[in-house]
Amino acid sequence: MSKLTAALTAKKALIGFVVAGDPSCEATVENILALAQGGADVIEIGIPFSDPVADGPVIAAADQRALDRNVTTDDVFDVVSQVREQSDVPLVFLTYVNPVFQVGYREFCRRCTALGVDGLIIPDLPYEEQDDLRSAMQDLDLDLIQLVTPNSKARIPKIAQRAQGFVYVVSATGVTGMRNDFEANLAGVIAELRQYTKLPIEIGFGIHTPEQAHEMSQLADGVIVGSQIVDLIHRAGAQAPAQLIDYAQEMKRAITE
Amino acid sequence: MTTNGKFGGYGGQFVPETLMQELQEIETVYLKLREDPEFQRELHDLLDNYANRPSLLYHAQHLTEKLGGAQIYLKREDLNHTGAHKINNVLGQALVAKRMGKQKLIAETGAGQHGVATATVAALLGLECEIYMGKEDIERQRLNVFRMELLGSQVHEVTSGSMVLKDAVNAAMQAWVTDVDRTFYVLGSAVGPHPFPMMVRDFQSVISTESRRQIVQATGKLPDAVVACVGGGSNAIGSFAAFLDDESVRLIGCEAAGKGVHTKQQAATITNGTDGIFHGMKSKFLQSPAGQIDQVYSISAGLDYPGIGPEHAALATAGRAQYVPITDDEAVQAFELIARTEGIIAAIESAHAIAYVEKLAPTMRPDQTIICTLSGRGDKDVAAIAKYKGVQIDE
Numbered sequence: 001m002s003k004l005t006a007a008l009t010a011k012k013a014l015i016g017f018v019v020a021g022d023p024s025c026e027a028t029v030e031n032i033l034a035l036a037q038g039g040a041d042v043i044e045i046g047i048p049f050s051d052p053v054a055d056g057p058v059i060a061a062a063d064q065r066a067l068d069r070n071v072t073t074d075d076v077f078d079v080v081s082q083v084r085e086q087s088d089v090p091l092v093f094l095t096y097v098n099p100v101f102q103v104g105y106r107e108f109c110r111r112c113t114a115l116g117v118d119g120l121i122i123p124d125l126p127y128e129e130q131d132d133l134r135s136a137m138q139d140l141d142l143d144l145i146q147l148v149t150p151n152s153k154a155r156i157p158k159i160a161q162r163a164q165g166f167v168y169v170v171s172a173t174g175v176t177g178m179r180n181d182f183e184a185n186l187a188g189v190i191a192e193l194r195q196y197t198k199l200p201i202e203i204g205f206g207i208h209t210p211e212q213a214h215e216m217s218q219l220a221d222g223v224i225v226g227s228q229i230v231d232l233i234h235r236a237g238a239q240a241p242a243q244l245i246d247y248a249q250e251m252k253r254a255i256t257e
Numbered sequence: 258m259t260t261n262g263k264f265g266g267y268g269g270q271f272v273p274e275t276l277m278q279e280l281q282e283i284e285t286v287y288l289k290l291r292e293d294p295e296f297q298r299e300l301h302d303l304l305d306n307y308a309n310r311p312s313l314l315y316h317a318q319h320l321t322e323k324l325g326g327a328q329i330y331l332k333r334e335d336l337n338h339t340g341a342h343k344i345n346n347v348l349g350q351a352l353v354a355k356r357m358g359k360q361k362l363i364a365e366t367g368a369g370q371h372g373v374a375t376a377t378v379a380a381l382l383g384l385e386c387e388i389y390m391g392k393e394d395i396e397r398q399r400l401n402v403f404r405m406e407l408l409g410s411q412v413h414e415v416t417s418g419s420m421v422l423k424d425a426v427n428a429a430m431q432a433w434v435t436d437v438d439r440t441f442y443v444l445g446s447a448v449g450p451h452p453f454p455m456m457v458r459d460f461q462s463v464i465s466t467e468s469r470r471q472i473v474q475a476t477g478k479l480p481d482a483v484v485a486c487v488g489g490g491s492n493a494i495g496s497f498a499a500f501l502d503d504e505s506v507r508l509i510g511c512e513a514a515g516k517g518v519h520t521k522q523q524a525a526t527i528t529n530g531t532d533g534i535f536h537g538m539k540s541k542f543l544q545s546p547a548g549q550i551d552q553v554y555s556i557s558a559g560l561d562y563p564g565i566g567p568e569h570a571a572l573a574t575a576g577r578a579q580y581v582p583i584t585d586d587e588a589v590q591a592f593e594l595i596a597r598t599e600g601i602i603a604a605i606e607s608a609h610a611i612a613y614v615e616k617l618a619p620t621m622r623p624d625q626t627i628i629c630t631l632s633g634r635g636d637k638d639v640a641a642i643a644k645y646k647g648v649q650i651d652e
Binding site for chain 2 (some may be wrong): 049050051053054056057060067072073097098099100101104114124125126128129139147148149151152153154155157169173174192
């Protein structure tokens, strides 16, 4: 069992997401530590990309702010190494395939494991296109997280077969961002997925209130919260770490009660 | 040809999981329809009787004389209904959408020609239609925006990024992800995830299938060169397709060098691009070393795209086609040349191809021939050319 799977097994988990470099790399380190302190079980670190097609306006704007400050992939690796000096909270990168491709799959994966990154989420790399990256990951302690969507249908068994770490179930078709309605057949998708994998199943896309987090955690093993955290960081400025601790605690309570 | 959506090492399906089921359905349906005589009959009936095909292959005698070299033939896609090659592809894709039971078409557009074609065909086939267009392009192409609205489509202004074609593609892809069950994304160029580059190539290959027959009829032999402008590359791949196996035919794509290939304000993807993965495909892109996609520029909204279709990337790599950069200045000058010598106001995109013909023809013999595709007509660009020349006109 990978470190990531272990961290999410036998409990209802909270996964938080931040965009590295927004508002600064130093702040990102503080914010990650705050989320961990508040009870987040895993932190996703977004490597900013110029054209994040799977993301809604909140995350796209954060990516742009980071890029306007010339945040590079190297800077993001730096963020990880600073976090690792103070915390062993499991970390996964979320980014698009092109920045990874430019570093080189093998070099990127090698650096990830050297710095203690536990997994990768690459929304524009469906399983049909994963062979090159997966061969670069071989023998490394790094999980490639698979995404399942409400319209994955016949693809579910094949995706589950390739799953590592945990399975990321997308709660609604569309892009990331806070929303109030989730896909009606979510429970069905998760039930089907459970037939094919024993890995933890985490739901993301749109979850932002404790009520939603509670509801979704009844369906799955935990929830992923992105846009709300990115928005909180943007609005709170220097107050962000304190507010993130409170928010993570509140969400964690909601999903474990 | 494509194998698993790949052209050489390029192509593929690099999209969010939400779209994969849909892409596979489109591929399955399309591969069946490609062999379906009834579908082909319906498409060709619309091409011939609605879009006004076959388009003329016109011997440009005055231009030929002026340049003093090869015989120049112009493939007149500008004479199609809606005034550009775009209608060929849209009719094809819209019929696929109809067969799939979709109710709505969405499309991105740069110069507006693809948007107008999509809005037109949506009206013809009774489908809803929404078009995504960058704010910058909306300002450059107001007339086309109004056309789309007249045709009953809704035009969404895209204000993210550099507010041009790349950003319109992002917005259209996001809109598609959100409403994938009832929507068909009519991609405007030979770009994006498989099966789009293949499908667009097939629908646009009507250009070269016709011109191959027409030139043989006119001259008794194949052309020596085929020249076409390249943004995403649908017009060029359509112009090249029927000649790919004819090794004696030089294939030349003309890309937008904007203010020069050594400046930041350009869109010369093959000249300056590097391998990358974006908008669903592995291809060549203008990008930073870290893989951030560049904001690009051309006087022509239609060529203002940081990538190129994967089949072109493969053709360039294999050396089968050659790609040359043409600056704004060269294109504007060619725009005026063809207007004055042949009485044709061509799209500024197409003027990029004419600009290269000007360089190429004099190096060739009078018994040799060039086919240059005029991808569209230039009505939409008259105001932009006036502005470029510092002339005040009332639109």
